[in-house]
Amino acid sequence: MGRYVLRRLLHLLPILFVVSFVVFAMLLLLPGDPTLTLLGDQATQAQRAALRHAMGFDQSIPVQYLRWLLRLLSGDFGRSLRTQEPVGEMLATRVPVTLELTVLSMVLSVAIGLPLGIVASLRRGRPTDVAIRVIGTSGIALPHFWAGILLIMLLSVRLGWLPPSGYVPIWVDPVANLRLMIMPCLMLGLSLSALILRQTRAAMLQALSEDYIRTARAKGASALRVVIRHALRNALIPIVSVIGLQFGALIGGVVITEMIFSLPGLGRMIIEGIFNRDFAPLQAAILFVVIGTMTVNLLTDLTYAALDKRVQL
Amino acid sequence: MSGIAATGAITLRPAVAGTGGRALRRFLQQRMAVAGAVFLVLLVLGAIFAPWVAPHDPEEVFWDAVRTPPSAEFWLGTDEIGRDIVSRLIFGARVSLQIVFGAIAIALGVGATIGLVSGHVGGWLDDIVMRVADGLQAFPSLILALAVVAVLGPSVTNAMLAIALTNIPEFARLVRGQVLLLREQDYVQAARAIGASDLRIMAYHLWPSVVGSVVVYASLRTSGALLAESSLAFLGLGAAPPTPSWGQMLATSLSYLSDWWIGVFPGLTIFVAVLAFNFIGDGMRDAFDTRSR
Numbered sequence: 001m002g003r004y005v006l007r008r009l010l011h012l013l014p015i016l017f018v019v020s021f022v023v024f025a026m027l028l029l030l031p032g033d034p035t036l037t038l039l040g041d042q043a044t045q046a047q048r049a050a051l052r053h054a055m056g057f058d059q060s061i062p063v064q065y066l067r068w069l070l071r072l073l074s075g076d077f078g079r080s081l082r083t084q085e086p087v088g089e090m091l092a093t094r095v096p097v098t099l100e101l102t103v104l105s106m107v108l109s110v111a112i113g114l115p116l117g118i119v120a121s122l123r124r125g126r127p128t129d130v131a132i133r134v135i136g137t138s139g140i141a142l143p144h145f146w147a148g149i150l151l152i153m154l155l156s157v158r159l160g161w162l163p164p165s166g167y168v169p170i171w172v173d174p175v176a177n178l179r180l181m182i183m184p185c186l187m188l189g190l191s192l193s194a195l196i197l198r199q200t201r202a203a204m205l206q207a208l209s210e211d212y213i214r215t216a217r218a219k220g221a222s223a224l225r226v227v228i229r230h231a232l233r234n235a236l237i238p239i240v241s242v243i244g245l246q247f248g249a250l251i252g253g254v255v256i257t258e259m260i261f262s263l264p265g266l267g268r269m270i271i272e273g274i275f276n277r278d279f280a281p282l283q284a285a286i287l288f289v290v291i292g293t294m295t296v297n298l299l300t301d302l303t304y305a306a307l308d309k310r311v312q313l
Numbered sequence: 314m315s316g317i318a319a320t321g322a323i324t325l326r327p328a329v330a331g332t333g334g335r336a337l338r339r340f341l342q343q344r345m346a347v348a349g350a351v352f353l354v355l356l357v358l359g360a361i362f363a364p365w366v367a368p369h370d371p372e373e374v375f376w377d378a379v380r381t382p383p384s385a386e387f388w389l390g391t392d393e394i395g396r397d398i399v400s401r402l403i404f405g406a407r408v409s410l411q412i413v414f415g416a417i418a419i420a421l422g423v424g425a426t427i428g429l430v431s432g433h434v435g436g437w438l439d440d441i442v443m444r445v446a447d448g449l450q451a452f453p454s455l456i457l458a459l460a461v462v463a464v465l466g467p468s469v470t471n472a473m474l475a476i477a478l479t480n481i482p483e484f485a486r487l488v489r490g491q492v493l494l495l496r497e498q499d500y501v502q503a504a505r506a507i508g509a510s511d512l513r514i515m516a517y518h519l520w521p522s523v524v525g526s527v528v529v530y531a532s533l534r535t536s537g538a539l540l541a542e543s544s545l546a547f548l549g550l551g552a553a554p555p556t557p558s559w560g561q562m563l564a565t566s567l568s569y570l571s572d573w574w575i576g577v578f579p580g581l582t583i584f585v586a587v588l589a590f591n592f593i594g595d596g597m598r599d600a601f602d603t604r605s606r
Binding site: 014015017018019021022023026029030031141142143145146149150152153156157164248249251252253255256259260270271273274275279282286289290293294 | 444445447448449451452453454455456459460462463464465466536540543544547548549550560563566567570571573576577580581583584587588591
């Protein structure tokens with residue numbers, strides 16, 4: 001296991017290099033004078049020249065990249081052009097929001113998709129199975145931003161059960177926080193839960209048809225024990241892998257979810273950065289999101305390996 | 314988001330030459346795929362002939378009919394400043410389809426070329442290309458698209474380029490994988506032995522064998538591209554107003570949630586179009602995949 005982890009980490013190095021270079025290159029590719037974007041059009045020529053020198057725009061690209069990377073690694077993410085707020089502090093307030101949103105969405109997706117998938121597999125071909133599969137298929141195709149709007153229309157505007165948007169930190173008021181987070185998490189987790197449902201059903205059907213299930217039943221194991229202990233355990237591997245594979249898509253959805261529900265997370269930071277042409281926070285937020293995604297993918301692979309002793313490490 | 318489901322594991326095989334007619338027959342046997350294709354054809358025709366199909370001018374403002382629910386005059390109601398929603402949806406198909414087809418065509422052309430060359434030449438070039446592809450694919454695709462739009466600025470062309478870029482690595486990977494298998498085949502070895510140039514081998518011996526699966530993969534990617542396009546438009550990073558686009562109409566509806574038709578119909582249009590693209594893609598895959606039958 002140790003060697004496997006090491007090999008996976010080494011594999012990540014070239015990817016990290018490409019990712020960081022792409023994010024760095026956003027500044028290089030800006031049309032025109034980058035100081036115009038970074039300082040706005042009010043700055044004097046002297047200020048521009050000073051910034052150009054400070055940012056190292058007068059040096060070669062590899063030198064600029066290394067200096068940029070070293071600054072990031074030392075924890076200096078620069079300042080927001082608009083608010084002058086240090087980007088590090090912006091990240092500190094925004095990462096928890098996005099983290100809560102994604103973690104809760106994943107938990108919710110598993111809580112919805114897994115039981116429905118198991119029930120569908122046990123009721124194969126019966127009306128329950130058909131109904132669950134229809135829900136699953138539409139859940140996958142439903143554009144999540146539309147689902148979010150429909151949720152607000154139904155649960156907030158019509159029924160008045162939940163507040164339509166806003167954010168309260170969980171340590172300030174946990175109940176208010178959860179009431180505000182339910183709809184965003186449902187929206188964000190919608191297609192993931194549908195995919196988990198589909199994968200669970202398929203994997204359970206596969207597992208239930210194996211010889212060891214017949215053996216377990218023949219031994220007189222209870223129906224529940226057969227399902228949980230024998231079938232589900234073996235079905236978990238493909239289910240875990242679908243969660244890992246789809247995490248990137250989930251994170252992509254964070255941007256729109258945070259815009260719809262006015263959540264001050266990394267996604268909003270990206271959009272605000274784009275509209276304000278404020279590149280320091282924009283680059284930092286993108287880098288954080290990508291590295292977060294890579295971390296989740298790594299963890300999924302490790303879980304996968306730990307779950308299945310047959311995977312050659 | 315949902316279209317991305319298809320990229321999990323790509324197991325497309327080289328299409329067998331001369332199966333075009335049979336593949337078409339198999340495609341037509343699938344009801345959902347045919348339904349999707351019919352919808353898409355209607356959508357394309359509607360987009361092309363929009364000025365004649367649409368009941369109203371999409372930008373005409375009916376001041377006395379702001380936010381009216383669906384009626385005989387305005388089939389799907391009017392929006393927040395009194396424009397006809399059904400007409401805006403029909404015209405909105407223009408931008409969406411243009412971006413989707415443009416982006417997939419660019420991704421196919423560029424990605425397949427990179428994959429062909431990378432797989433055929435091999436060596437350090439192949440290593441570098443694959444590492445760059447790994448790096449680009451580490452980005453969640455919408456985030457990469459947002460980074461591109463952030464640099465180039467929001468516009469229809471830039472949305473197309475951004476969505477194309479997110480799709481290029483997978484096209485390159487798909488073609489490269491097949492080229493690696495094909496280049497050991499006798500007919501490719503023979504071509505090399507009689508002195509065929511690299512360009513000739515790629516164009517005449519490799520490309521015809523991979524084109525089938527590339528086209529199938531392209532059709533599987535259209536639904537994801539449409540969702541990406543709607544997402545960018547929703548975020549205000551697509552076509553500039555007043556040009557109608559589905560995603561942007563949906564974004565506007567957030568401010569008028571009690572007038573349900575403003576948000577329901579644009580979303581429904583995107584939903585049905587995504588479903589249609591999905592059905593067509595699945596149908597194409599099943600029609601070309603001779604072994605799964």
